[in-house]
Amino acid sequence: MTRLLIVDDSELALDLLADAISRDLGWDVTTVPRPDELADHLGPDKPVDVGVVDLSFPNSSLNGLDALLALHEQAPDCKLVVYTQGDLAMGGLLRDAWDAFELATALSKSTPIRAVLRALRQVGTTGTAPVDPVLQPLLPAERSPWRSIDGYGRLVGHAGHAKLWQALIDLDEEPSYKELADHTGLSLRSVRNYRSELLGDLALHYLERPRMRQMQLFAKRCRPLLAPHIRRKLHGEADRGA
Numbered sequence: 001m002t003r004l005l006i007v008d009d010s011e012l013a014l015d016l017l018a019d020a021i022s023r024d025l026g027w028d029v030t031t032v033p034r035p036d037e038l039a040d041h042l043g044p045d046k047p048v049d050v051g052v053v054d055l056s057f058p059n060s061s062l063n064g065l066d067a068l069l070a071l072h073e074q075a076p077d078c079k080l081v082v083y084t085q086g087d088l089a090m091g092g093l094l095r096d097a098w099d100a101f102e103l104a105t106a107l108s109k110s111t112p113i114r115a116v117l118r119a120l121r122q123v124g125t126t127g128t129a130p131v132d133p134v135l136q137p138l139l140p141a142e143r144s145p146w147r148s149i150d151g152y153g154r155l156v157g158h159a160g161h162a163k164l165w166q167a168l169i170d171l172d173e174e175p176s177y178k179e180l181a182d183h184t185g186l187s188l189r190s191v192r193n194y195r196s197e198l199l200g201d202l203a204l205h206y207l208e209r210p211r212m213r214q215m216q217l218f219a220k221r222c223r224p225l226l227a228p229h230i231r232r233k234l235h236g237e238a239d240r241g242a
Helices: 011-025 035-041 064-074 088-101 113-126 150-155 159-170 177-184 188-205 212-221 223-241
Strands: 003-007 028-032 050-053 079-084 105-108
Touching (some): 003 011, 011 028, 035 064, 064 079, 079 088, 088 212, 150 223, 159 188, 159 223, 177 188, 212 223
Parallel strands (some): 003 028, 003 050, 079 105
């Protein structure tokens, strides 16, 4: 039996979709309302064939990228599907997810349940399904190889980059160069230089010469994809200093 896991904080989406999948497709469905609770449903003895993930979780510090990354790492054979509102506010997260995880498809919550079921059935049978026409305009024409999970490592070339990204994630308001220097322990000159070093690679992430606020919003949104590279560079520096 196909095992499907839904990560979504909408009770309506969870109930309606889960019931329809169980009834019409005959699949075994598990529902998880928050990415924070996903770990309890993953493991060697809890296989997942298809994961359906929302992107926005206002009541959690985590987002859909956290859930997709957990599924990718703990259930590597799982086919990943994004199920989200087709609005511009989710466009950035949707593009991030599309490139990083090679999604099986992306489906809109505004699409009738019968069409969603047809797409999921196709994912279960062939591994992929056409992207929902509602979401297609939000996606790039081609997936970018630079925006893969490993590709985010290009944005964290050394410990200085890691400190800058971590500060942008940690600070709530748009920081000045001085605030970044104070938070990281770097000099003002280093902060400016490290930011300049990143501009070329940021253009590969649809950020052409971004303002600091744009860079900060990107850092917070893509924290799940940046965090492993940040930890690696910071721990590497700590190990060399030990």
